[in-house]
Amino acid sequence: MTKQYRADSVSTVSRVTVQRGRSVTIPCHYDLKYENSVKYWCLGYSWPSCSVVVSTDSPKNNGKVSITDDPAHQVFTVSMKSLQEGDSEYYWCAIEIGGTETLDDFACLHLTVTAGTPGLWVDQQEVTGVEGGSVRVQCRYSNRGDTKKWCRSWGSCVAGNSGNVRISDDRLNNVFTVTVRRLERKDTGWYWCAAGDLQIPVHITVTQPATAVTTSTSGLWMDYQEVTGVEGGSVSVQCRYSNRGDTKKWCRSRGSCVTGNSGKVRISDDFTVTVSGLKMQDTGWYWCAAGDLQIPVHITVTQPATAVTTTDNGHGSQHISTSSQNAQLTSYRRTQFRREEKENALIGEGLFSHSVLLPPAGQTRNIKWCKD
Known part of the structure; x- marks a missing residue:
């Protein structure tokens, strides 16, 4: 046969x-x-x-x-x-x-x-998002003239905004960012960035959101308590609150608190905390604080994955x-x-x-x- x-x-x-x-x-x-x-x-x-x-x-x-x-x-x-x-x-x-x-x-x-230096690469080949949330993949390239695409393995490609995918090209810094929003469990799988005839595989894992945790009936909470970032990158934590008059703080467990921008910590008006320039020693427990309420969050910092082109x-x-x-x-x-x-x-x-x-x-x- x-x-x-x-x-x-x-x-x-x-x-x-x-x-x-x-x-x-x-x-x-x-x-x-x-x-x-x-x-x-x-x-x-x-x-x-x-x-x-x-x-x-x-x-x-x-x-x-x-x-x-x-x-x-x-x-x-x-x-x-x-x-x-x-x-x-x-x-x-x-x-x-x-x-x-x-x-x-x-x-x-x-x-x-x-x-x-490769012609197309990402900081990490593995990214994780929560169901209903979003993930961002930064695809770094060397040839600005190449057409940029985002593709699903064994699926179709998009060269611009389409459905729950948004693509922005920062030609000054030679990086195009892919944001996949409204994640569903079925979105778990292999994808790739493409620039010209080059590709780089990326795996997305979509997890179920953790149970919202509050320290009172309605005072301070977040969507999930575990966030992960790559060394040299950044993470963002959204601290949700009910009392606008409370003083907002970001604290490290057994450490100090900040009420505004300080060092590599930025706190926006909607109480989103962004920690940039991550290092391995930043792994640990932190908490958002509003008035006398606190909600803990754990940050895990991983090493960047290999730069790859295909x-x-x-x-x-x-x-x-x-x-x-x-x-x-x-x-x-x-x-x-x-x-x-x-x-x-x-x-x-x-x-x-x-x-x-x-x-x-x-x-x-x-x-x-x-x-x-």
């Missing part, structure tokens, strides 16, 4: 650029029919001769690369850390189909590790690179090649076929090459 390759069976980004020494997480999406199949991450320019690095059956983690499957959302993710230039290579998101007459489903991408596959030139065997990337060789007879479906999907002779001698095999 010959399996026909489907372009929408497995999907991922097609080109990723990471700064040397950093980490990256790649999402690989797949059809629902593959939720119970083995997923793996393969290294090498030629599909039949690529080497499996990690797999959801074994090994899931080799110390540098790890793989995690999320069948509920039909996506598996591959995380690579401490990347070096020698890790620059073609990789494959792949799903094991089984049988010697059937080719596994796959999607190709190219990873480039560079010491230079490009869509499209129909680029057929560039062939030499396979790099990096000693720091533990892998094992795929020993079983699977036969594939239908090639035409691959053409136009960034792949082309080329017939060569592979062992055993005299047996013609079709090799899949990744198109740059």
